[in-house]
Amino acid sequence: MTDDISELTARHTYGTWRAQRGWKPLHVTKAEGCHFWDASGKRYLDFSSQLVCSNLGHQNQAVIDAICAQAKELAFIGPSYTCDIRAKAALKMLEVMPKGLDKFFFATSGTEANEAAIKIARLYTGKHKIIARYTSYHGSTAGSIAATGDLRRWFVEPTGKIPGVIFGPEANCYRCPLQQKQGTCGTACADYLAYMIDHEENVAAIIVEPIVGTNGVLVPPPDYLPKLAEHAKKRGVLLIADEVMTGWGRTGKWFAVEHWGVTPDILTTAKGVTNAAMPLGVVATSRAISDYFDDNYFAHGHTYEAHPLTLAPAVAAIDEYKRLNLIERSAKMGELLGQKLKALAEKHPSIGDVRGLGLFWAVELVKDRTTKEPFNTPQDKAQRKPLVIDAVAAEMTKRGVTVLAWVSHLVIAPPLIVTEEELDEGVAALDAALTIADEKIAAR
Numbered sequence: 001m002t003d004d005i006s007e008l009t010a011r012h013t014y015g016t017w018r019a020q021r022g023w024k025p026l027h028v029t030k031a032e033g034c035h036f037w038d039a040s041g042k043r044y045l046d047f048s049s050q051l052v053c054s055n056l057g058h059q060n061q062a063v064i065d066a067i068c069a070q071a072k073e074l075a076f077i078g079p080s081y082t083c084d085i086r087a088k089a090a091l092k093m094l095e096v097m098p099k100g101l102d103k104f105f106f107a108t109s110g111t112e113a114n115e116a117a118i119k120i121a122r123l124y125t126g127k128h129k130i131i132a133r134y135t136s137y138h139g140s141t142a143g144s145i146a147a148t149g150d151l152r153r154w155f156v157e158p159t160g161k162i163p164g165v166i167f168g169p170e171a172n173c174y175r176c177p178l179q180q181k182q183g184t185c186g187t188a189c190a191d192y193l194a195y196m197i198d199h200e201e202n203v204a205a206i207i208v209e210p211i212v213g214t215n216g217v218l219v220p221p222p223d224y225l226p227k228l229a230e231h232a233k234k235r236g237v238l239l240i241a242d243e244v245m246t247g248w249g250r251t252g253k254w255f256a257v258e259h260w261g262v263t264p265d266i267l268t269t270a271k272g273v274t275n276a277a278m279p280l281g282v283v284a285t286s287r288a289i290s291d292y293f294d295d296n297y298f299a300h301g302h303t304y305e306a307h308p309l310t311l312a313p314a315v316a317a318i319d320e321y322k323r324l325n326l327i328e329r330s331a332k333m334g335e336l337l338g339q340k341l342k343a344l345a346e347k348h349p350s351i352g353d354v355r356g357l358g359l360f361w362a363v364e365l366v367k368d369r370t371t372k373e374p375f376n377t378p379q380d381k382a383q384r385k386p387l388v389i390d391a392v393a394a395e396m397t398k399r400g401v402t403v404l405a406w407v408s409h410l411v412i413a414p415p416l417i418v419t420e421e422e423l424d425e426g427v428a429a430l431d432a433a434l435t436i437a438d439e440k441i442a443a444r
Contacts, residue, residue, distance in 0.1 A: 005039070017152060019384060031058035034415045034422050044397070047426040048404035048413050052213065052245045052360070053271035055326070057415040062320050063277045063313045070312035079305035089311040092318050093284065096254045098263045103290035105283040106306040110244030110270035111139025113281030114207070117266045118143045118162075119300050121205035121238045124289050128164045131196055131206045131237075134177070135170040135215045138207060138242055147207050150215050151378040166200060168193045170212060171220035174353045174364070175372055187224050194231035205238035205266070210256035213245035214406050217362035219355055225260040238265040238289075244281075245360070248272030249321055249416050252331030252358030259357065265289060275317050280310035326416040333418060334358040340427045341412065350375075350437035359416055363430070364409040365389060365437050367444070374408035375440065381407050388437050395433035401426050 005027045015023040027039040034057055037043050049055060056063065070085060077083050086106075093104055105120075107113045122128055132138065134149035145153050146161035149170070153161065169177040169189045178188050197203045210225060212218035232239045241264035246256035250272065253259055257267070266289070270281040304310075321327060334357065341361055345351040352366030352374075365388060367373045375388035393405035403426075404411040414426065 033057045034418050045401045045425050047401050048411050049415050052413045053276035055248050055272035055416050056275040056320055057417040060275050062316045063275050066312040066316035070308050074308050085308050085311045086306050088315050092315045097284050100263045101267055101284035103285050107281035108279045108304050109281045111141050111144045113268035113283050114138045114144040115141050116283045116300055117240050117268050124292050125204040127202045127204040129203045130165045132167055133170040134167045137214050151382045168196050171224045172218050187227050190224050190227040197235045203237050205240050206232055207240040209242045211246050216409050217356050219357050225262045229262045240266045243269040244271055249327040249330045250360045252334055274313040278310045278313045330358040330416045337423055348434045348438055349441055361412040362409045376408055378407055391436050392433045396429045399429040401429035
């Protein structure tokens with residue numbers, strides 16, 4: 001029956017971000033805590049929280065109970081009405097959002113949150129250009145994919161995205177796009193974005209992941225975000241922080257921007273807000289922006305905006321983050337995870353870099369540590385060439401640990417409830433699987 005379910009799924013539903021031939025998804029039957037099980041009964045440690053979203057661990061009971069209770073009380077009411085849970089969710093957001101972000105639009109995904117943020121920025125400023133960064137991912141719909149720098153944008157150009165998005169360099173201190181050295185560069189990557197604003201004109205906003213997510217967990221230098229925020233403010237340009245992955249304790253703070261004392265004009269988030277048990281995206285805006293729409297038309301909305309079943313688990317999830325002290329725990333366990341991953345780098349010549357913050361880490365693989373040449377490139381992935389990183393991840397899966405792999409790195413982001421024993425289990429599987437990459441170097 002397991003093969004039947006996988007075959008039926010592949011035959012009649014689309015697998016995302018892939019050519020469809022050969023797709024045979026793992027048939028999962030249950031999940032609990034940091035693990036899930038396939039139909040054969042094999043247990044897997046979820047070392048990336050699925051898509052960096054199951055922060056509380058699978059099947060958190062308080063979240064599940066909140067969904068069930070809300071379904072019995074009021075399963076749906078349209079967005080032109082209100083209900084108790086909508087007000088409760090807004091008040092609960094105020095408890096944890098960066099101060100100054102106090103009005104919310106409730107969407108149903110991180111993609112839709114970024115779509116709304118782009119539209120809000122354009123309406124508020126009266127300008128149309130959006131600056132994004134080349135190493136980035138902001139979603140799949142026309143606006144958010146237009147602001148995405150990675151290879152997923154290539155396939156929808158030109159008709160599948162909006163015009164008016166331009167790209168600048170990311171903050172990547174391991175492989176600097178401007179070929180600078182950290183400590184002597186003066187954070188030139190931030191200054192370059194200011195240069196773009198000055199020479200482009202009509203720029204409404206800059207959108208950034210405070211820590212780049214899927215594309216490598218790129219942690220910026222300490223002065224990067226404050227400097228970028230100042231550049232934007234000085235020029236009347238909004239700063240949009242995409243915290244879809246980095247929010248909800250993932251980096252050891254409620255939101256990553258808090259590490260640098262920056263409050264963006266707009267913050268978008270999703271994933272961990274409901275522990276991924278229901279699809280909710282949140283757009284948080286400053287009071288200056290929300291005041292503008294008191295007398296100007298807010299030209300956005302959809303049927304499932306502020307859906308009661310998506311809001312109830314958000315309230316419960318925030319209470320669970322607090323009850324379990326998971327923000328502080330993420331910071332503490334993240335330091336431990338970082339130490340364990342860096343110890344692997346001493347052992348495996350295929351590891352070029354280990355970087356992260358909280359329980360959000362990347363292990364980047366290279367052919368040569370001196371040149372930093374990766375085993376594969378985005379072009380390789382786009383052309384469906386075999387990737388070394390996929391072979392490493394597949395070996396980990398055989399050993400009962402699943403992990404998110406992308407082009408040349410692994411994203412290590414276990415649930416925030418992870419124990420030290422579970423960290424050791426995941427790192428041991430990675431240790432064994434890295435032999436595949438090491439042997440590629442030895443064979444050169």
